[in-house]
Amino acid sequence: MSLMTPEIRPSAIARVNPVAKLAVALLISCALMLSIDWVSAAVALALEAVLLAWCGLSARQFWLRTAPVWIAAPFAVLTTVLYGQDSGAVLLSAGFVSVTEGSVALALAIGLRILAIGIPGIVLLATTDPTDLGDGLAQVLRLPARFVLGALAGLRLVGMFIDDWHSLALARRARGVGDGGGLRGRGRRFGGLAFALLVLSVRRGSKLATAMEARGFGSDIPRTWARESVFGLRDSLVVVIGAVIAATAITAAVLAGTWHFVLA
Structure with missing residues (x-):
């Protein structure tokens, strides 16, 4: 199952090697974690917003997928404003x-940082096919095939958890199990569904491991790959763009006098 849905339009970003997308996310994240200031985060977020037009996500898909980040950022801002370190x-x-004044500035920096780090990561993941990611990790980064294939198999099963959850809920409802009202009833229903999903996941994982072992996925013999993963000029250009965004954000913060190296 692909991370990309039919609602996601083919785009230039979707055709980029997943290793390049991973490198961009790491470059921006590491650059923004070197300092906690609002200028670098705001500059990075503004530059990222310009590039979102090429991500291929519809407006609905974008807001749905990035909703956790938009929800988490205000809570982080509010908590820091009220309980952050006092200064000024x-x-x-x-x-x-x-x-x-210090706690407000810190809260603004943290809120913008959550958005600047979280949004591109989610968007890049949404436009990445798990199989392409596995091919890139194994062929470009030369990671062990056993680790890559195991992670790929697990990632493909993530989407099935939602279907299993709905199926279990419908089955329990049809049998009249866990229909009690109130907070306690909802808690018992959630606990029962979670435990049933855990048991089902363990059984499916055991069967998948046995099947993969029987097909030679655990062999130490060098593997061949059905699809070649190529890291070309376009992928290098994407990495350069990520490095430019990170460098521009840091430079703007230094020139504005807000840069404070966290390890200093």
């Missing part, structure tokens, strides 16, 4: 809660 002028003080 006090803007609000109520008991053990105090809001200062």
Whole structure:
């Protein structure tokens, strides 16, 4: 099962080697984690937003897939504003809660950083086929075939968990199991479904491991691959673009005087 759905249009990003996408995500993430300031995160987020037009995601798919990031960022901002390290002028003080200029600036930096790191990672993953990712990891990065194939098999089963969850819920409802109302009833129903899904996943994983072993997937003999993974000029250009975004964000923060190396 592909991570890409029929609603995702073929795009230039979708045709890029997954190793290049992984390198871009790591470059931007590492650059933004070197300092906690709002300028570098804002610049990176603005440059990423310009490139989202080529990702191939519809507006609906984009908002649905990135919804966890948009939900997490405001909560992180609010928590940091209320309980972050105090510095500068006090803007609000109520008991053990105090809001200062420093905590507001820190909250803004953290919120923008979550968006700048999370959104491109989700978008790049959504436009990546698991098989292409496995081919790239094994052929371009030369990772062990046993690790790559095992991870690929597990990744392909992730989509089945949702179908299994719905099937188990319908089966339990048809049998009248876990129909109790209230918070306690919903908790028992969730616990029962989670345990049933765990048992089903363990059984399926055991069968899959046996089947893969029988077909020689655990052999130490060098493998051949059905599809060649090529890291070409286009992929190198994508990595360069990621490096430019990271370098531009750092440069802007240094010039603005907001750069603070976290390890210093």
